[in-house]
Amino acid sequence: xxxxxxxxxxxxxxxxxxxxxxxxxxxxxxxxxxxxxxxxxxxxxxxxxxxxxxxxxxxxxxxxxxxxxxxxxxxxxxxxxxxxxxxxxxxxxxxxxxxxxxxxxxxxxxxxxxxxxxxxxxxxxxxxxxxxxxxxxxxxxxxxxxxxxxxxxxxxxxxxxxxxxxxxxxxxxxxxxxxxxxxxxxxxxxxxxxxxxxxxxxxxxxxxxxxxxxxxxxxxxxxxxxxxxxxxxxxxxxxxxxxxxxxxxxxxxxxxxxxxxxxxxxxxxxxxxxxxxxxxxxxxxxxxxxxxxxxxxxxxxxxxxxxxxxxxxxxxxxxxxxxxxxxxxxxxxxxxxxxxxxxxxxxxxxxxxxxxxxxxxxxxxxxxxxxxxxxxxxxxxxxxxxxxxxxxxxxxxxxxxxxxxxxxxxxxxxxxxxxxxxxxxxxxxxxxxxxxxxxxxxxxxxxxxxxxxxxxxxxxxxxxxxxxxxxxxxxxxxxxxxxxxxxxxxxxxxxxxxxxxxxxxxxxxxxxxxxxxxxxxxxxxxxxxxxxx
Numbered sequence: 001x002x003x004x005x006x007x008x009x010x011x012x013x014x015x016x017x018x019x020x021x022x023x024x025x026x027x028x029x030x031x032x033x034x035x036x037x038x039x040x041x042x043x044x045x046x047x048x049x050x051x052x053x054x055x056x057x058x059x060x061x062x063x064x065x066x067x068x069x070x071x072x073x074x075x076x077x078x079x080x081x082x083x084x085x086x087x088x089x090x091x092x093x094x095x096x097x098x099x100x101x102x103x104x105x106x107x108x109x110x111x112x113x114x115x116x117x118x119x120x121x122x123x124x125x126x127x128x129x130x131x132x133x134x135x136x137x138x139x140x141x142x143x144x145x146x147x148x149x150x151x152x153x154x155x156x157x158x159x160x161x162x163x164x165x166x167x168x169x170x171x172x173x174x175x176x177x178x179x180x181x182x183x184x185x186x187x188x189x190x191x192x193x194x195x196x197x198x199x200x201x202x203x204x205x206x207x208x209x210x211x212x213x214x215x216x217x218x219x220x221x222x223x224x225x226x227x228x229x230x231x232x233x234x235x236x237x238x239x240x241x242x243x244x245x246x247x248x249x250x251x252x253x254x255x256x257x258x259x260x261x262x263x264x265x266x267x268x269x270x271x272x273x274x275x276x277x278x279x280x281x282x283x284x285x286x287x288x289x290x291x292x293x294x295x296x297x298x299x300x301x302x303x304x305x306x307x308x309x310x311x312x313x314x315x316x317x318x319x320x321x322x323x324x325x326x327x328x329x330x331x332x333x334x335x336x337x338x339x340x341x342x343x344x345x346x347x348x349x350x351x352x353x354x355x356x357x358x359x360x361x362x363x364x365x366x367x368x369x370x371x372x373x374x375x376x377x378x379x380x381x382x383x384x385x386x387x388x389x390x391x392x393x394x395x396x397x398x399x400x401x402x403x404x405x406x407x408x409x410x411x412x413x414x415x416x417x418x419x420x421x422x423x424x425x426x427x428x429x430x431x432x433x434x435x436x437x438x439x440x441x442x443x444x445x446x447x448x449x450x451x452x453x454x455x456x457x458x459x460x461x462x463x464x465x466x467x468x469x470x471x472x473x474x475x476x477x478x479x480x481x482x483x484x485x486x487x488x489x490x491x492x493x494x495x496x497x498x499x500x501x502x503x504x505x506x507x508x509x510x511x512x513x514x515x516x517x518x519x520x521x522x523x524x525x526x527x528x529x530x531x532x533x
Contacts, residue, residue, distance in 0.1 A: 268330050
């Protein structure tokens with residue numbers, strides 16, 4: 001039986017060694033007649049990006065083999081050496097160096113050969129692709145007015161006829177091969193924003209300019225012709241009043257003492273008034289857009305800051321709000337401190353002599369009759385009665401005296417009362433809404449309906465909550481135990497809010513024309529603020 005196992009072991013080892021030698025011979029004796037580099041031209045070869053290649057080998061026995069990744073390929077890439085000028089290689093994946101920007105007119109060179117047969121090396125010169133056309137296409141519906149945002153995609157067409165649509169231009173990996181700039185606006189985080197000030201926009205046109213960094217000669221300009229059909233909003237608000245600080249909590253009482261009262265919450269501060277605002281509007285005919293436009297000039301009377309708008313009466317509107325600041329909330333009252341625990345009653349001991357009856361043992365002799373068997377001289381047994389004395393234990397009651405110590409305790413003291421909670425602070429009223437002065441020229445008065453004004457007072461602050469009273473302290477231990485202290489009173493709370501601030505007023509008046517075309521070049525000339533006032 002042992003011989004059987006021994007020969008089976010030798011046979012298995014022989015098979016394993018044979019398979020390993022065959023695999024080793026196949027790996028290190030890979031001989032071919034010639035190789036060919038496989039390259040699909042329907043893929044983009046771009047700086048910083050990767051593309052795939054394959055190798056086809058021809059053998060003397062007529063067999064044709066391909067590397068893994070190619071159609072029907074099974075040959076491992078470890079049998080080949082791949083050298084790249086202008087990039088790097090990892091197996092059948094070639095990565096083009098990003099330093100080859102711009103890519104137009106540039107190439108990378110491949111050198112591929114079996115590791116054991118470098119004399120069969122094949123060279124391939126591959127031209128890099130580049131854009132021949134780029135187009136920025138907006139995706140969102142946007143207002144053609146100052147301050148609008150345009151989100152879009154970029155369509156790139158390359159020299160080999162392939163194209164790409166880049167939809168996430170805020171990502172660096174999609175936008176890094178292009179430069180973005182604007183006229184009458186700016187590019188930021190993958191979006192184009194039309195300048196908010198129309199005075200920075202020439203001829204009512206805003207443009208985003210995209211240029212390819214792979215081919216500097218390719219660029220696209222997307223131009224927006226403004227129509228000013230936009231719902232403009234100019235918002236002001238008074239500052240909010242500071243909230244009142246909450247009162248501090250009362251200290252808990254020490255043993256036998258009351259808890260401290262909580263501090264009251266502070267009052268909130270009143271909201272600040274909104275600024276008064278003046279708005280002037282003048283209607284003029286724009287020769288570039290061939291339509292009437294409203295020129296709107298606004299000024300914050302508190303700061304002197306100026307704002308300018310163009311509004312198309314056909315679809316546009318102008319809203320202005322100057323809202324008072326919110327009043328500050330009142331602070332919450334502090335919680336009353338807990339009362340201290342009552343002191344324990346004092347303890348003393350009394351010595352007392354007490355009598356008690358104890359059972360004490362005693363002994364005595366008692367006569368008892370017993371029957372004994374005796375043998376006479378003739379050897380006969382006879383019974384005889386004898387009287388004997390036996391010692392007997394018995395118990396008697398005996399009064400004894402003992403000194404004991406008796407514990408006594410005075411009554412426990414009453415626990416301290418809880419402190420009162422602090423009163424809640426009052427919220428403060430909101431600030432007053434600002435006054436708005438609307439002035440219309442004679443030809444713009446018919447468009448008052450396009451102006452929406454809101455002059456609400458600020459909301460009042462919330463009144464603070466009173467602090468809760470502290471818990472009464474528990475009574476001290478004693479005979480009897482002390483009573484607990486009283487719960488402290490909660491602080492006063494005024495429910496609700498302080499009143500809102502007063503609303504501002506709206507005044508409507510007339511003004512002379514102040515926005516006229518310049519006689520020399522057709523541009524618009526605005527009169528000075530002194531002329532308006």
